[in-house]
Amino acid sequence: MEITKLEPEKKHGLVVVLTGNGKGKTTSAMGMALRAAGHQLKVCIIQFMKGDLYSGEWDGVKMLGDRVELHATGKGFCGIQGNPYPHSVHRENAQQAVQLVNQKMLSGDYDVLILDEINNALQLKLIDLDQVLAILDNKPQLLHLVLTGRDAHEEVLKRADTASRVEEITHAYRKDIEPQPGIDY
Amino acid sequence: MEITKLEPEKKHGLVVVLTGNGKGKTTSAMGMALRAAGHQLKVCIIQFMKGDLYSGEWDGVKMLGDRVELHATGKGFCGIQGNPYPHSVHRENAQQAVQLVNQKMLSGDYDVLILDEINNALQLKLIDLDQVLAILDNKPQLLHLVLTGRDAHEEVLKRADTASRVEEITHAYRKDIEPQPGIDY
Numbered sequence: 148m149e150i151t152k153l154e155p156e157k158k159h160g161l162v163v164v165l166t167g168n169g170k171g172k173t174t175s176a177m178g179m180a181l182r183a184a185g186h187q188l189k190v191c192i193i194q195f196m197k198g199d200l201y202s203g204e205w206d207g208v209k210m211l212g213d214r215v216e217l218h219a220t221g222k223g224f225c226g227i228q229g230n231p232y233p234h235s236v237h238r239e240n241a242q243q244a245v246q247l248v249n250q251k252m253l254s255g256d257y258d259v260l261i262l263d264e265i266n267n268a269l270q271l272k273l274i275d276l277d278q279v280l281a282i283l284d285n286k287p288q289l290l291h292l293v294l295t296g297r298d299a300h301e302e303v304l305k306r307a308d309t310a311s312r313v314e315e316i317t318h319a320y321r322k323d324i325e326p327q328p329g330i331d332y
Numbered sequence: 333m334e335i336t337k338l339e340p341e342k343k344h345g346l347v348v349v350l351t352g353n354g355k356g357k358t359t360s361a362m363g364m365a366l367r368a369a370g371h372q373l374k375v376c377i378i379q380f381m382k383g384d385l386y387s388g389e390w391d392g393v394k395m396l397g398d399r400v401e402l403h404a405t406g407k408g409f410c411g412i413q414g415n416p417y418p419h420s421v422h423r424e425n426a427q428q429a430v431q432l433v434n435q436k437m438l439s440g441d442y443d444v445l446i447l448d449e450i451n452n453a454l455q456l457k458l459i460d461l462d463q464v465l466a467i468l469d470n471k472p473q474l475l476h477l478v479l480t481g482r483d484a485h486e487e488v489l490k491r492a493d494t495a496s497r498v499e500e501i502t503h504a505y506r507k508d509i510e511p512q513p514g515i516d517y
Contacts, residue, residue: 148383148384148407149384150383150384150385150386151384151385151386152385152386153385153386153510153511153513153517154513155510155511155512155513156510157509157510158512159504159509159510159512161504161509161512161515163355163515164501165356166501167496167498167499169496169497169498170348170360170494170496171350171356171357171360171363171496171498172356173363174360174363174364174367175355175356175359175360175363176363177362177363177366177367178358178359178360178361178362178363178364178365178366178389179359179363179514179515180363180366181362181363181365181366181388181389181392181393181395181396182359182362182387182388182389182392182514182515182517183388183392183513183514183515184388184391184392184395185387185388185389185390185391185392185393185394185395185514186388186391186513186514188513188514190514198333198335199333199334199335199336200335200336200337200338201335201336201337201338202367202370203366203367203368203369203370203371204363204366204367204370205370206369206370206371207366207367207368207369207370207396208366208370209370210369210370210395210396210397211366211392211395211396212395222333258514259514259515291512291514291515293515304501304502307501307502308502308503308504308507308509309355309502309503309504309515310500310501310502310503311352311354311355311356311498311499311500311501312354312498312499312501313352313354313356313496313497313498313499314352314496314497314498314499315495315496316349316351316489316492316495316496316497317489317492317493317494317495318493318494318495319344319346319493319494322493324342324344324346324493325338325340325341325342325344326338326340327340327343327344327346327476328338328339328340328368328371328373329364329367329368329370329371329373329375329443329444329476330346330348330364330367330368330444330476330478330494332338332367
């Protein structure tokens with residue numbers, strides 16, 4: 148059987164939003180990084196509030212070579228039990244991450260820019276709506292921009308080309324099953 | 333800052349189901365493959381009804397080396413416009429894929445087994461509910477089993493440890509934007 152290889156007549160840099168309370172937002176963004184690497188595209192992933200906890204994707208993306216780079220910023224999830232840092236520290240970290248986003252976005256070096264958990268960072272007031280809208284407004288035309296995290300802002304969703312809400316049907320933690328490597332982190 | 337590396341006290345082979353009509357099911361499964369590879373786990377991906385159309389993940393997973401293998405089976409989506417094959421041919425292909433699933437699952441060679449679009453294959457009667465439930469019943473205890481595709485069967489969802497419904501909020505094709513490499517395929 149012949150394999151068809153699509154090639155769009157018109158290239159379009161998409162705004163993709165992944166939100167909702169279920170498992171599969173960051174994971175899906177990582178799948179896009181893998182897929183994009185397969186197409187020889189260049190990918191930059193900037194994770195908000197995630198610098199404190201090892202996740203398998205950190206080493207996974209290294210296997211994709213120079214095509215994909217990942218920056219895990221922050222000091223863990225702001226406000227969750229056990230996180231010792233005050234809001235001001237989380238905000239300072241997130242503000243630095245926004246600077247990195249703008250620098251990477253305007254460098255012209257990437258085809259895909261993934262802003263992991265940026266929706267949460269906005270919802271938690273670590274960054275401001277104006278900052279996120281400025282990122283969207285300044286996006287180079289052909290760059291794909293992927294924004295993940297719960298509670299995506301209405302104004303962000305309005306600007307999305309593709310947006311999904313990942314709803315939890317059930318989750319293993321409800322059965323007291325601990326997070327499992329490779330699946331949960 | 334110190335980075336915490338979780339290690340579950342009890343390993344648990346999860347059943348993960350990704351269903352719904354939105355973008356991010358197969359993509360999320362690919363993200364789990366990437367994450368699992370980062371943890372040095374072995375992954376087998378078997379795709380149903382997908383052999384006809386190139387997708388970036390085919391080359392993406394090759395970059396993950398011997399840890400991840402991908403089998404794209406079938407002759408495209410059964411019943412969609414432009415697909416020339418009768419139901420009987422799609423069923424024969426899917427039946428062969430089920431044999432492959434059982435062989436790979438019972439080999440003991442993998443930590444994660446991803447059955448991409450198996451929910452659709454069941455819904456389209458290319459495979460039978462008994463076959464899917466037998467896969468779930470025979471799953472080795474520590475194997476993670478990931479099932480993707482729209483219209484997951486109620487009996488499959490009942491057996492899931494973690495399940496998400498990915499709902500479309502919007503999609504680029506509604507604006508007549510063609511599928512874009514790296515994001516859509």
